[in-house]
Amino acid sequence: MRVKFSKMHGLGNDFVMLDGISQRLKLSPDKIRRIADRRIGIGCDQVLLVEPPREPDADFRYRIFNADGGEVENCGNGARCFARFVRERRLTGKKRLNVETAAGMLQLNVLENDQVSVDMGAPVLEPEQIPFGADRRAESYPLEVHEETYTIGAVSMGNPHAVLLVDDVQTAPVTSIGPSIETHPRFPQKVNVGFLQIDSRSQAQLRVFERGVGETLACGTGACAAMVYAHLRGLVDNQVEIHLPGGALTIHWSGPGQPVTMTGPAMTVFHGQIII
Numbered sequence: 001m002r003v004k005f006s007k008m009h010g011l012g013n014d015f016v017m018l019d020g021i022s023q024r025l026k027l028s029p030d031k032i033r034r035i036a037d038r039r040i041g042i043g044c045d046q047v048l049l050v051e052p053p054r055e056p057d058a059d060f061r062y063r064i065f066n067a068d069g070g071e072v073e074n075c076g077n078g079a080r081c082f083a084r085f086v087r088e089r090r091l092t093g094k095k096r097l098n099v100e101t102a103a104g105m106l107q108l109n110v111l112e113n114d115q116v117s118v119d120m121g122a123p124v125l126e127p128e129q130i131p132f133g134a135d136r137r138a139e140s141y142p143l144e145v146h147e148e149t150y151t152i153g154a155v156s157m158g159n160p161h162a163v164l165l166v167d168d169v170q171t172a173p174v175t176s177i178g179p180s181i182e183t184h185p186r187f188p189q190k191v192n193v194g195f196l197q198i199d200s201r202s203q204a205q206l207r208v209f210e211r212g213v214g215e216t217l218a219c220g221t222g223a224c225a226a227m228v229y230a231h232l233r234g235l236v237d238n239q240v241e242i243h244l245p246g247g248a249l250t251i252h253w254s255g256p257g258q259p260v261t262m263t264g265p266a267m268t269v270f271h272g273q274i275i276i
């Protein structure tokens, strides 16, 4: 089957965008893995599928698949690219979009100069909703990994995140303990793992070992989760510029129960057809 796609990225977190409205697609985990494979396919961190909405007040439904083929609940960088994609493909002329995801509704606002702002909804902090194994909700949690005990934050942005504070993000053990935390038994649906260096009350640096992918150049939900954890610990103000290896995102959050807003770029690289 020939399938049209657009290759896009948000700060180097790269995506294959598929229009499931103008073309009938039958995807499987194996097909997703082949599309995402950087040798036998197109290559990407996530495959994003645009579908007609099921909710009455949604403009579109958008589904997210990690490179390992697993479907997940949310993708921040992907949401910004999604907004640009549906406008470029003339699927809408709107600049304010309501988008249905497995994690709930997102509000997207297309701004000038390739920027998109996303209302990511309120973070979820109750352990059983993350899900994370803990007796009760706490500001941070001890986590045993390879006979070491790490202090983590646990936050869901629709998808689960563990966040560790580090002194130097360049030397953080992203690839040595990232995989062990990603598959830690206290995270029954696995977890994205963020390593956060706080430089001031409004500036921080972050690297993320993403569930189902590995380390990416940027992670939008990871930036939101990391800012929420730092804010809960009283270490940052209500707006923080999070610097990831691929570039910076502006995250705004004013406290529990409030939505997190993420603003950043979305770029289209090329269009093509793949035979799957």
Ligand SMILES: N[C@H](CCC[C@H](N)C(=O)O)C(=O)O
Binding pocket: 013, 045, 046, 064, 066, 072, 073, 074, 075, 076, 077, 078, 159, 160, 192, 210, 211, 212, 213, 218, 219, 220, 221, 222
């Ligand atoms: N790996 C994530 C999905 C993609 C998130 C990331 N690419 C973003 O921009 O938020 C997960 O398994 O929950």
